[in-house]
Amino acid sequence: MERIFFYIFALIIIVFATASVMSHKILRAVVYLLFSLLGVAALYFMMEYNFLGAVQMAVYAGGIIILFIFSVLLVHHIEGELEEPTLTRKVLMGLASLIGFGAVMSVILTHSFITVDVPRASTEVSEIGKGLLSYGEGGFILPFEVISILLLAAMIGAIIISKGKKNV
């Protein structure tokens, strides 16, 4: 049962990711990307990583995709289509993605994965919070703080850009 659902979700992710790249209408590409991201969220929910699945939905589907849609809505007219790339570009892109695919597959197939029997209990949010703030063994306080500084810098940058130059 679980295996069937895994293959269904995997198929959804792959089909919509491909459709997103192939589409000539930009907003349709964004919607295909949304379905692909929701498929990943479904995989997380299937593995009982509820928190990660909900983050995937809130951040990617609810945040980033809405930003994409906004920028398309602001700059793109409904009748506009993306131009067809030239043949050499298509061939080069195809080669590049084949090489990438080959590299990933060769690593996956040759690497010997260690299987661990983890009890299928979903992680508590409080554990995630403690993990993020602990500075002991396996704590994530440093990356957490570095990312918050990065986000703060991005916010200040956005404010300065949107304010523009003052002509006083």
Added chain:
Amino acid sequence: MMLPTEWIHNFLYALMPEGIAHAVELVLIALGFLAFFAVAGLYLVLLERWIAAWVQLRRGPNRVGPWGIFQTIADALKLVTKELTGTTKADMFLYNLAPYFPIVAALITISVFAYSQSLHAFDINIGIFFITAVSSIGVIGILLAGWSSNNKYALIGAMRSGVMVVSYELSVGLSLLTMVLMTGSLQLSEIIEVQRTGGWLIVQGHIPAVIAFMIYMIAGTAETNRTPFDLVEAESELGAGYHTEYSGMKFAYFFLAEFINMFIVASIAVTVFFGGWLSPFGITDEIFWLQPVWFLAKVFVIIVLMMLFRWTFPRLRIDQILTLEWKYLLPLNLMNLVLMAIIVWLGWTINF
């Protein structure tokens, strides 16, 4: 005493193999929810019209059935039989897809609530976060509908809605987070368990809880795109806003989703602030069939409050709405969060 659900459960498992019975059970529960909320949505529309009539000193719907109780069912039947029109220059794929986003997001969300101790379809451990994550999908439908209709008014309505909903999601999330500080859990059943022993959270958390509730009601009204935040479909300015080009059932999906969303906002408020299915002072907590009645009664009160907002306040301008959120509600909310943290830390909550 045997519940009817238990009887169905035993019957299904006796009839077929375990895997199939489980799947059939899931489908039956989903269908039950779907049927209940389709009808509940229709009656919310009717309630809205009654309250509008009451506020405006009119009679309201009173022709179809006694007191007009079949009015919205007749409307729904009419919508089902209507022709689905579309414009030739619309992006038909997205145009047809858009109505499903709000309705699917709304229907996923209603499965998470605890209507009573046992009537709880999906008790996920991240309850409240799951609700906010799923309901953030709904606005995509509005944006897509506005753009793919190829209509300037629809596009402007969709843009306004997108900006407003994305902004007010912050306030909803933060005000709920303020309350989660007291419960220490996001799971809805545990949030109610905390209130069973210690009193409703709005009493437990006194001042910051009341502030959080007010902010939540303002932001929740904005999330459902209702007056005074109904810029999306400001009829006098924009035609009908993002659903100008929609007809028949496709329009009905948007409309129904809006009313189910109102139910969702009220349900979250009831669960987080007013003790969910618990009765006041625990007088009838043990009687299991009264629990959903209490839940629905509280939801009803909050919905009536939101409907009174709609027929009382005039519409705000988009810049006023964004100023309210970013310059007043958000800083207030952050301060309130810190205040609540201090109160919980010092143990100044009221516990019975």
